[in-house]
Amino acid sequence: MSTLNYQERIPNNVDLAGNRQLQRALEHWQPRFLNWWKELGPERYQDADVYLRTAISVDENGWANYGYVKMPDYRWGIFLADQERDRKIGFGDLYGQPVWQQVPAEFRSVLRRLIVTQGDTEPASVEQQRLLGLTCPSLYDLRNLFQVNVEEGRHLWAMVYLLHAHFGRDGREEAEELLARHSGDADKPRILGTFNEPISDWLSFFMFTYFTDRDGKYQLKSLAESAFDPLARSCRFMLMEEAYHMHVGENGIGRIVKRTLDVMREVGSEDPEAVRRAGAIDLATIQRYVNFWFSSSLDLFGSEQSSNAASAFANGIKGRPDETSFEDHLALDQVCDIEVPDGTGGMRHEAVPMRNAMNEVTRRAFIADCEGGFIRWNRLIQKSGFETRLFLPSPRFRRAIGAWNGQPVAPDGSIIAREAWETRKGGWLPTEADGAFIRSLMRQVVEPGKVAGWIAPPARKVNHLDADYEFVKFH
């Protein structure tokens, strides 16, 4: 295990001081990162003292160190999970061979593209969320937002380190580009579509952290299996932080549901208009946001059938999430059953060679993981004696990538006529009016212990501190 150098300008456990050229290159990138953070990071609160956790080492006790910090002073560090002795490639044609500490020339461009694509999402989400602090429902939520934001900043550092350390001049140029592309920018947008949509309200923020950060989790899990060991170790450590982002989403949606149920009991009705008049978000609107964010997150996994995915698996570059839980790590003679439109308004099954279906394998693991929150939220609804249930729409619903791209499919998965889709989609997806209503609720609450009326108070503590703690101190 390499030693931890927390006192250096760039905290790290990769012995940066032992590689002066790399250290200088990253110290050159650091002020650019800070400029980007001040310009496109959280609006208005760069001077505030925020109660944040900072990773200062990769062992159990050290990776979450709490205290007040001004965000521009956050210690963004480079941390890789400990190296596993004699680690071997766990899947594909190179199964059983030693993992790589350097990038093999033949896989250089594909690895670079993977790292850049992953890296691009990290600053993108900070940019998407930059105005949310102005409408936070409580100080507790404001702190959580900033925690997520600084950690996405650290994930950018993790990827930029790999680019600088292993990809020479191309890598340094890509690291510059990661700060040059901006979410929603007309000329230089972020690489993936979902990361160019602004997140202008907190319902969307919680949906994003529940669904889109979970997509991130599954991408990182696949890359954590990679034969390129520095990438695998980097992703394994990022996953520890990522878990918290999804918790913010699940908890946030759960608190919204709880508040809605309280209001439904007060007004004695499930009627969306009555719920809205009382200042809460009706369950039907929450379902429409689920439909939107779940379907757009599914597209991030790519097509069901992909020769790129097959070769990334064959070559040891990208595995399946939790590869060790599979019995056959070669996946040569297996098939994956997928459903595709039959062209006449129906559906047929197709047997795809397993290696070509790796995107679908990962997507299915993601979908199963998405169910957890729904079980808990529906239990709340059931306990309150109401009939409505929240649910994940069919994976065929509103897809823009793969076999179901553009197909008219209802949330229950049934294939419908195109005209029916056009007339009914307003009931399935957030409308302009929904957006306007949600935005009308977004009023900032920053008095310690106070919470906006559309969301229940937090039940969870932050590092043993109660929810009325002064998590952010303004100046």
Ligand SMILES: [Fe+2]
């Ligand atoms: Fe991240």
Ligand SMILES: [Fe+2]
């Ligand atoms: Fe995240």
